[in-house]
Amino acid sequence: MEFVLHLGAHRTGTTALQQACSRNAGRLARAGLAFWGPKVTRERGLDAFFTIAGQSETDARAARQMQRIREGVRRDMRALQERGMRRLVVSEENLPGSMVGNLRGRALYPRARARVAVIRDLFPRPPDEVHFTIRSYADYWASAYAFAALRNDLPAFGDLREELAVSRRGWCDVLADLRAALPESPVFVWVHGRTPEILPGVLARMLGPVAGRMRLPEGPVNARPSVQALARGLRLREECPGLSGKELRERLQAEENGESPPFEPFSPDERAMMEARFAAEVRALEEGALAGVRLIGPGTGGRAP
Numbered sequence: 314m315e316f317v318l319h320l321g322a323h324r325t326g327t328t329a330l331q332q333a334c335s336r337n338a339g340r341l342a343r344a345g346l347a348f349w350g351p352k353v354t355r356e357r358g359l360d361a362f363f364t365i366a367g368q369s370e371t372d373a374r375a376a377r378q379m380q381r382i383r384e385g386v387r388r389d390m391r392a393l394q395e396r397g398m399r400r401l402v403v404s405e406e407n408l409p410g411s412m413v414g415n416l417r418g419r420a421l422y423p424r425a426r427a428r429v430a431v432i433r434d435l436f437p438r439p440p441d442e443v444h445f446t447i448r449s450y451a452d453y454w455a456s457a458y459a460f461a462a463l464r465n466d467l468p469a470f471g472d473l474r475e476e477l478a479v480s481r482r483g484w485c486d487v488l489a490d491l492r493a494a495l496p497e498s499p500v501f502v503w504v505h506g507r508t509p510e511i512l513p514g515v516l517a518r519m520l521g522p523v524a525g526r527m528r529l530p531e532g533p534v535n536a537r538p539s540v541q542a543l544a545r546g547l548r549l550r551e552e553c554p555g556l557s558g559k560e561l562r563e564r565l566q567a568e569e570n571g572e573s574p575p576f577e578p579f580s581p582d583e584r585a586m587m588e589a590r591f592a593a594e595v596r597a598l599e600e601g602a603l604a605g606v607r608l609i610g611p612g613t614g615g616r617a618p
Contacts, residue, residue: 314390314393314394314398314399314400314401315399315400315401315441315442316390316400316401316403316436316438316440316441317400317401317402317403317440317441317442317443317444317519318403318408318440318442318443318444318495318498319402319403319404319405319443319444319445319519320405320406320408320409320429320443320444320445320491321405321406321407321409321445321446322406322409322421322422322445322446322447322448322453322487323406323411323412323415323457324412324448324453324456324457324460324505324537325446325447325448325453325503325505326446326505326511326512326515326534327404327406327446328534328535329512329529329530329533329534329535330404330512330515330516331350331351331404332530332534333512333516333527333528333529333530334348334350334402334404334516334520334527335348335350335352336528336530337527337528340523340526340527341520341523341527342398344520344521344523345397345398345399345400346398346399346400346401346402346520346521346523347393347398347400347401347402348401348402348404349401349402349403349404349405350404350405351404351405351406351407354403354404354405355405357382357385357386357389358378358382358385359382359386359403359405359408359432359435360405360407360408361382362379362382362431362432362435363408363427363428363431363432365378365379365382366379366431366434367431382435383434383435386435386436387436387437390436390437400520402519402520403440408428408429408432409422409425409428409429409487409490409491410422410423410424410425410428412457412460412461413461413465413467415457416454416457416458416461416467416473417467417468419473419476419477419480420480420482421453421480421482421483421484421486421487422487422490423482425487425490425491425494426490426491426493426494427494428494429490429491429494429495430493430494430495433494433495439495439497439498440495440498441498442498442499442500442501442519443491443495443498443499443500443501444500444501444502444503444515444518444519445487445488445491445500445501445502445503446502446503446504446505446511446515447484447502447503447504447505447594447595448504448505448506449505449506449587449588449591450477450480450483450587450588450590450591451579451583451584451587451588452505452506454477454579455537455575455576455577455578455579456537456576458470458473458576458578459537459538459543459575459576460535460537460538462543462546462547463538463543463546463547463550463558463561463562463565464558464561470578471578474578474579474583478579478583478586478587479586483590483591483594484591484594485594485597485598485602485603488500488502488598488603488606489603492603492604492605492606496605498605499605499606499607500603500605500606500607501518501607501609502598502606502607502608502609503515503609504595504608512529513525513529514609518609537575537576538565538575538576539573539574539575539576540573540574540575540576540577541573542565542573543576545565546561546565549561549564549565595608
């Protein structure tokens with residue numbers, strides 16, 4: 314059975330992809346394709362595996378828990394193969410790191426290599442393919458903050474802005490880490506926003522012809538909050554500390570009128586500098602700067618080789 318690992322990144326359409334695959338699970342199964350999204354991966358403990366692995370050298374209980382998670386994943390993969398599944402797609406954007414961790418550390422997935430190397434030990438063999446989507450720096454950081462600040466205690470964006478604007482760690486560093494952790498696995502990279510609708514192309518390469526028959530989410534999923542919604546959400550968090558993330562989202566969605574602009578915290582000069590850096594990295598990837606990493610451009614649908 315082939316094994317594909319989709320690692321995000323956060324705020325690049327990952328939730329839309331996961332929803333599409335989960336809602337079409339029956340159609341995928343009939344085509345011999347299985348999908349594990351966050352609901353499945355977190356039930357199996359994949360998101361906690363890195364932390365548990367770090368404790369396992371000195372904590373016997375953690376070592377036993379780590380072994381149980383590993384055995385459970387491998388048992389479930391064997392069961393899928395016995396049922397005739399020919400490909401398993403695992404999508405979990407928190408495996409390389411968390412969005413909140415990125416913001417607090419002022420860097421993109423600073424522990425990606427160590428985290429993914431540990432996760433590699435979870436599966437019986439390396440993935441046949443790794444898929445990852447990147448996004449322009451100004452848009453990534455703005456979207457990540459607007460989304461995460463509504464659910465987590467973070468510094469004011471003004472205290473982060475300058476460091477994020479000039480952060481030295483870029484997407485090429487993250488991709489190099491993924492390759493170092495999974496040297497046997499080719500990495501296919503997508504650019505968020507390069508085409509008006511990226512999801513059908515990503516699904517086509519991951520899943521093949523069945524993707525063209527899938528029912529896809531309508532409209533944006535987990536779109537970046539507007540300036541008005543972010544300000545209102547931060548006030549609600551202070552006024553109603555017991556409000557769940559779901560309740561907060563529902564309140565904000567009910568109040569959104571589409572008139573407030575999206576959260577755009579960087580100055581024009583900062584945005585121009587960040588856009589130029591991102592464009593240079595995309596060009597480097599197009600030119601094959603990283604061995605084993607392939608940038609997927611518009612009009613290159615179909616299955617990955």
